[in-house]
Amino acid sequence: MKKRFYRNSRKFLLVFSLLWGITVMAQEATVTGTIISSEDSLPLPGVNVIVSGTTVGTVTDFDGNYSIQVSSSNSSLLFSYIGFTTQTIAVNGQSQINVSMVQDAAALDEVVVVGYGTQIKRKVTGSVQTVDLEDFADIPVTQVTQKLQGQLAGVQINQTTGKPGQGISVRIRGQLSVSGGSDPLYVVDGFPIAGNINTLNPAEIETISVLKDAASTSLYGSRAANGVVLITTKQGKTGQTNVSLNISTGIQSVPQRGRIDMMDAVEFAQFKKEYYEDQGSPVPDIFQNPSQYKGQTNDWYDALLRTSPQTIYSLAISSNTEKLRSSVVAGFTDREGVVLGSDWRQYTLRANLAYDISDDITIGVNVAPSWVIDNTPRTDGTRGQGILFNALHTWPIMPIYNDDGTRTEFNRFPADTGNIFSYANWLNSAERITEETKNLNLLSNAYIEWKPINGLSIKSSLNAEFYRSQYKYFSPTNATFRINAPIPTNNEAIWDNRDTFSWLNENIATYTKSFGNHNFSLLGGFTYQKFRLDRSRFEASDFADDRLPVIQGATNINRAGTFDEVQENTLVSGLSRLTYDYKGKYLLTASIRSDGSSRFGSENRWGTFPSVSAGWIASDESFLENSESISLLKLRGSWGITGNNNIGNYTQYALIDNNVPAVFGDTFAPGSAVNSLSNPNLGWETTKQFDIGLDLSLFNDRVSFVYDYYKKNTTNLLFNIQVPRESGFSNFSDNIGEIKFWGHEFSLNTVNTTGKFKWTTSANISFNRNEVVALAEGIDQVFGDYHITQVGQPFGQFYGHLSDGVYLNQEDLDSSPQVPGRSTVGSIKLVDVNGDGVITRGGLNDDRALMGNPFPDFTYGITNRISYENWDFSVVGTGSQGNEVLVRHLFSTANLDGVFNLIASVKDRFRSVENPGAGFFGTTVGGGNVTGIERDWINDRFVADASYFNIRNITLGYTLPGLEKYFKSARIYGSIQNVHIFTKYWGGPNPEVSSQNNGQGDGGNLSQGVDLTGYPVPRIINIGVNLNF
Amino acid sequence: MKKIIILLVLCTLGISCDDELTIFPEDSLSVPTFFKTEEDFTQAINATYEPLRNMYNQSKPFLTEMSSDNTYYARNTAFGATEQQEDIADHSIPSDGGITANSHVTNVYRDLYAIIARANQILITIDEAEIDETVRANVKGQALFLRSFAYFDLVQLYGSVPMHLEPVTDREGAALPLSTEDVIYAQIVQDAQGAISLLPLKSIQEPGRATSGAARTLLANVHIVLEQWNQAEILLKEVVGSDQYMLMPNYEDAFSENSSNKNNMESVFEIQYREGAEGLQGNFLYNFLPRPIEADEVGAITGTSNPQPINGEGNNIPTPDIIAAYEEGDLREDASIQYVTLSESFWNDGVYPIIKKYVEPHALHQNHGMNFPVYRYSEVLLFLAEALEEQGKGGEALPYLTEVRTRAGLLEASGDLGEAIFNERRVELAFENKRWFDLVRTGRANEVITAFGARVFSNPNNYYYPVGAEPRGNSFSNIRLRYALPASESEFNPNF
Secondary structure: OHHHHHHHHHHHHHHHHHHHHHHHHOOOEEEEEEEEEOOOOOEOOOOEEEEOOOOOEEEOOOOOEEEEEEOOOOOEEEEEOOOEOOEEEEOOOOOEOOEEEOEOOOOOOOEEEEOOEEEEHHHOOOOEEEEEHHHHOOOOOOOHHHHOOOOOOOEEEEEOOOOOOOOEEEEEOOOOOOOOOOOOEEEEOOEEOOOOHHHOOHHHEEEEEEEOOHHHHHHHHHHOOOOEEEEEEOOOOOOOOEEEEEEEEEEEEOOOOOOOOEOOHHHHHHHHHHHHHHHOOOOOHHHOOHHHHOOOOOOHHHHHEOOEEEEEEEEEEEEEOOOEEEEEEEEEEEEEOOEOOOEEEEEEEEEEEEEEOOOOEEEEEEEEEEEEEEEOOOOOOOOOOOHHHHHHOOOOOOOOEOOOOOEOOEEOOOHHHOOOOOEEOHHHHHHHOEEEEEEEEEEEEEEEEEOOOOOEEEEEEEEEEEEEEEEEEEEOOOOOOOOOOOOOOOOEEEEEEEEEEEEEEEEEEEEEEEEOOEEEEEEEEEEEEEEEEEEEEEEEEEEOOOOOOOHHHEEEEOHHHOEEEEEEEEEEEEEEEEEEEEOOOEEEEEEEEEEEEOOOOOOOOEEEEEEEEEEEEHHHOHHHHOOOOEEEEEEEEEEEEEEEOOOOOOOOOOEEEOOOOEEEOOEEEOOOEEOOOOOOOOOOEEEEEEEEEEEEEEOOOOEEEEEEEEEEEEEOOEEEEEOOHHHOOOEEEEEOOEEEEEEEEEEEEEEEEOOOEEEEEEEEEEEEEEEEEEOOOOOOEEEOOOEEEEOOOOOOEEEEEOEEEEOOOHHHHHHOOEOOOOOOOOOEEEOOOOOOOEOOOOOOOOOOEEEEOOOOOEEEEEEEEEEEOOEEEEEEEEEEEOOEEEOOOHHHHOOOOOOOOOEHHHHHOOOOOOOOOOOOOOOOOOOHHHHHHHHHOOEHHHEEEOOEEEEEEEEEEEEOOOOOOOOOEEEEEEEEEEEEEEEOOOOOOOOOOOOOOOOOOOOOHHHOOEOOOOOOOOEEEEEEEEEEO | OHHHHHHHHHHHOOOOOOOOOOOOOOOOOEHHHOOOOHHHHHHHHHHHHHHHHHHHHHHHHHHHHHOOOOEEEEOOOOOOOOHHHHHHHOOOOOOHHHEEOOHHHHHHHHHHHHHHHHHHHHHHHOOOOOOOHHHHHHHHHHHHHHHHHHHHHHHHHHOOEEOOOOOOOOOHHHOOOEEOHHHHHHHHHHHHHHHHHHOOOOOOOOOOOOOHHHHHHHHHHHHHHOOOHHHHHHHHHHHHHOOOOOOOOOHHHHOOOOOOOOOOOOEEEEEOOOOOOOOOOEOHHHHOOOOOEOHHHHHHHHOOOOOOOEOOOEEEEEOHHHHHHOOOOOHHHHHHEEEEEOOOOOOOOOEEEEEOOOOOOOOEOOEEOOOEEEEEHHHHHHHHHHHHHHOOOHHHHHHHHHHHHHHOOOOOOOOOHHHHHHHHHHHHOOOOOOHHHHHHHOOOHHHHHHHHHHHHHHOHHHHOOOOOOOOOOOOOOOOOOOOOEEHHHHOOOOOO
């Protein structure tokens, strides 16, 4: 062994000296030529031309021409191109060699990445969709998931907030869970990562395979139920040496379309004047003459926004020698946010190396450090939590600036104006509050692959992920995100540091063998994965000096917010897959994985996840073989079981909370209490999935069509069942209940024109449905604040009161059910759902009912690509139909007491029996006792149709001719992201919104589709250049 | 590497890697390892007191004082979202089907059951633990006292409730049927008797913890509610004769200051708070202030370095009725009530009475450390007077009443002795969460509150409604002796 290493390292040195020698010896002769495709005789750009046995190489230009210098007239040239047979031609003194490349029948069998290996696409029996990220290189977004929007059937990707680097929700086949997570499993080069997918630089990625059905995911066992996303990073390719530089820069801005139409200063003062007039009380001086505010509106929301730049650099070097393949990608992204004070920067590097030690042994190392710095100061969240919400409803007569042009510090008007809240200057808040996260991520793999005999491969890998995130929040005395906290206020800080270390050892053997027409491939392996998180959090306040926000400067440490946390888990697994086909047209795959996890209760430690799938390539049968029109007809079917183990690491245990102190006299007395119930039977969620599919290609693959129908049943849901508090606990974690999911997915790809003017279209549409079959025994529904999850209904439906206009007059009031003591003429009229004659809220038998559905009827995407000569053009559109959003911010922005600014449509409210308004907003008379029902008893007026079609991206590129001397290719392009959204949604700019009160998430599965006016999604106008050397 | 592979093979065959797959949390203890040592039990009993802080800070005073004629809310017409408090003060809590969504009704219920669950965890394990007998008796006595205390509040506030005497270990055991008041009272008596036999005297016990005197007073209170006067008399005489308690010479000194004077010689049991950043503080003084109130006006009351304005609606504001209830020359009036002026108020000249008992200077806004009284020695004396008087021993009763009145600067009571004791309780124990329970147990709640409601309706301005503002139409329309059970609990307990 030692000897061999020695020999190989000598070879390595030789390779280096060869590299070194290129410039010295490459002066002998020049060969030029043109390369065409044998099929249509059109020139082939991008063909690799290499001098055999050396690293000297080039690629053909746009017109198929190449020029290469060879060291000796005895050299041979190697011509290779994906999908074509490689040709070797001896130079023999020729100075011109033209080649006609022949399409390779075998190479037509495109290979796709599947779990624990690759498979010929034609033979795949599961539901797998692959995206080549190269096609989306020009889309100027920083998260890879953003690039996938609209490309994948059955995968709903929503941008729930525009916070830089955050806010993308990915749901495969509508999968969701009550308490467990619903994000798919992300696997980077075979390693299921624990960290954040959004820190990955999209430029590093070659392809993404999305595994949707159980047959393709079950090898990931207890983590596969939410679907699996396999990410393959760029590897050095045989026969290529390439340096590619991409630089793009753009400006981001928030479109006017969709912004919430709030009252301006005149309208607001007019509203207030009418408010007092309607009450019959004197109008405060400042509202006596609304027109005095003409032209003096303080648009706080708009003032927080800005036009901001972003720049993306990426340098990729791919090189290859006989033994060593390498790919290095370096990236830098600098993105200033469109909200004041926010920005996002990313520095990434990835080096992927593979080295053939000998003919039968390959070792590889991938190392990918990245560093991401994000600062987004409390933009999102509800009133008093998110600066944007605060700004939206701050009185427009409150000045942003003093007369001398400096910013006001805080605004509060005398109590007789009805201003019961004080407001800090939100611009100061955005700029002065720090909320910064620094992420250091080091992802690395090393593997050795040994092929001792033909068909057998044994691969052992060690993968490690180190992920550190350092969060720091500091709000100085002269800023706050709260309302009613006059400046100066208390300063406060939070530090939250997390170190995550995860490692995985995998040992996989694959053996492929054919006997006559019987083709087998057998895979088996063992894996061992460990995860550990160490977290330290400190929360402190009252720092002596704003300039020293360090722990030792704090007067008070908040005990409840200060803690250490350790999370650990171990996963031990065995897995196996058998793939068999007969004559390449009758296909069968069976796989099984067994997972043992420390997360599962002691009585339920091991889970087994089998699947089986079959396919039939009907087009290879004699009756279709010679069909002119049908080039592929494949029928597929699969069934399997997968799990979801996102149940928390220690959920099975009854834990002691040791931070329940008491005091006796003046003596602090530490206290401990049991704060959860144990469950030794706790296990994974089980999803059984059935899938049938059809792959059809017509007219020489000019049209290809894929259809899938799936049906899933998720049982043993991890459910934090609420238990009555008489038990001393609020919930019990158990595996209980059942949800069924089903859906249809259609994808269509067409090559509309070929030749010089080439136009392709890809489109997909998906219909995903779910229904709750059962919850816990004795529990038929789970309530959220304005959602309900109920047996017999889809998940997480909006739940509240149904409205029926306002009580138009005394007669109407007297003859209608009322809220006792609160309903008046002109106040909102709610429907008496339970028919008991009064309107009540609370308990099981009140007057709330289903009032909307946050899930779409269908989602769709369409992408067109056109190229003509040196021009290329693409447009991506995505849409969603039938989904609804709860316009939650109305509880403030339509607060009829006049304590906040209001949406403009409140102008048309009930003012008197003679002047009843549009019937949407009720009377302002009566104060909170009357108006509170309208805003606090969430009702269906808050539910809005959020169907949309978004022209997500348009890109136009031009490949510069005549620069062959300097570049292999050079291209410039312009790209616009979020071009325009067609929607009737009126609650805010983003119909994909989903937010929660603290601004830190999308509401979870039970509470989707709530609009609290979060960070707006910017439009990005970008220009860029791609240079290949 | 070899080792891992062997392990993997073994594990995958399911033979032996439970050790590999058993990971206990490093950052917290779990039940199998807890409830073993003295320190464990001490920490567990400390945590059993914890819910009292939250309960007395707001919701219990609303349910037991503001629901009476002693205090009311001070309407702020610029402010909505006030119905949770108003519904209690003006007796209009919606209670369809015997349940209500009122947040204070829910909060108190949850806090009381948190106490019970923690006490049950101790009581089920402590007999088996290998710990010092003195510690065992003391901890067990406190646990029994607190469980008894919690069920006594539950039965007085809600009537029939589920009765848990063992820790819940699974979902099935979490929801129990309602037990009758008789059954609950029997348990309360049994627990309190157990506590009496186990707990030390106040002079021995760490200040602030439950004592045998507190347990006797609690049990006497139970007997008084059950009109078992003789049993009450015996227990109360034991407290009086224990030589552990005296009235503070000045009435105003009976209430704890912010750090000194806590658990003083008059104190039988009080809820313990401490100012500072450990989360042990109270802010009930702030919850009982009228609003909107400016920062400087808050600062003048509290003396903090960082006063802030407070908006919303003021609660637990003394009514003209309680002010009128003080006899001429009663020193307790000025010790119990003070007046503040709110420049931004919409009500008349903005001069409101507030509860002075809880006004003590402290350092930081919304963070004070005075204790909330539960049982004071003066109540022991008044209970004893009442128990004696009810048994026809008026002559024996009078000196106890007089002892309380003398400190207040008053002479011996005249007229009907029973009425005199009842009225004395109102002023002596004003704002100490006694009045509503007294009205209920004496059968006067309906009559007194109906009359009070009529006064509010006939002259809203006297009851802090700004000119033009009216009580809500359904005020005083749902006077009930027991609160309805929480709606949010009925969702998970099929028994109600």
